[in-house]
Amino acid sequence: MRPPDLRWTLAAVANLLLLWLTGLANHHLASAWFPFRDHFTGHLYLGGLFVTFSALRLDSRNGWIAVTVTGLLADAMTPVPFGTSVVLLGLAYAALLHGRQRFPRDEPLFGTVVALFTNLFLFLALSFFLVGANPSPARAWVRLLTDLVLSQLAIALVTPWFLALQSRGFELVRVHPETGRRVARADY
């Protein structure tokens, strides 16, 4: 009997960890210290990282499951219509999957660039969707711009670690993320 293929679980658990860490960072950024200012509040959005590994390294079936589960986990914690993140992450994932054969997808630098662009798309899409509820959209965009810069900086710093963490996870269970075949550590 073939063992169950749980590659998507590994990716989803890593995403859940990132979701939790982001929430923790946002808790402290709600009222944080900033040089020469009395007050600073910021918010990180790292949605771009939820699809990067799945789109670049996993096979299509496991990638879809991981992205859908992550979208649902993210939506359960945010006041958006349930399924919003599934749609947005799914769209970004489909676009990346469509063109991934043409790119050096094992390169951490390329992964970082993909995460940055994906995050930019997701952030802007979510902002256009939600900013209408704000009584002063022009002022909301100023704040959104600060949050975007902060998020992109965080993405640039975190992506190499996060991709390495997921790769290391697959290495530990000795499964190739794309083929699902068992591999020796040296072959990985």
Next chain:
Amino acid sequence: MLSRRFDQVRPFATLGIVLLVWALLPLAVKVFTRRTLFEIQAPLTVAPSRVEDLQTFWANRLASKDDLLVAGRETAGLIAEYAYGVQQNEQLKAEILRLENLLRLPPQPEYRFEAARVARRDFSAWWQRMVIRKGENHGIIVGAPVVYVGGVVGRVSEVYRTTSIVDLITSPTVRLAATVEGDTRPISYQGGINPSFSAASGLVEFVPLDVHATPQQPRRLVTSSLGGVFPAGLTVGEITSLEMGPDGLFKSGEVRLDPRLGELTEVTVLVPLNRDDL
């Protein structure tokens, strides 16, 4: 050739199928899934605040006896002050009841106070909310007002088994009826201005023309019992500027909110004794 073309659009075809399945899923299934996924993550959300409590506990355990004596003396002073306040409160309640009976007014809603620790703050330009460590198990209900020492915090928007979500008055999703202190005419308040480098503020609309406010002479904005869930008289913020609205009939302006709203660690949920009061 055809197969190669299909391979190229396959990701988008899969996305279409996922979206179709999602759209056809019954609402009950979606609600159940959302609640389940929130409850799965709830222990993770609450864990850091529990660890912080433990840190505080052990830090307090290490305090010297002299520190404890000083703290005890201060607490005794506060208890005496509060005991006097409670007596006054009882007298005022009796007076209100007498007047209600005399004027045949409907009774004011009564609340039970439920103190709750803040487990997580989530303040973005999209929403402003926090997770508190009390939920259905403690009788919290959706719509219950949440207050702190400085006035209104917000209202409970979602309730789970051991946690609840509070929408803050800084959030664009929160609207409430308010009045200027000393005035009975209702005005509309909405949160939503949350700059990165200064404290949050809100907006007021439908302010009568004879009300004036400037940054030097702000007017206190308090809750009104008209059509809202909040008891009357709780501080919302200070109106710092007012200008004529586009219709020329009312003014609109900005409300400065307490910066402590961003640092709350403990809040009180007002749970109505009669659920119909919400």
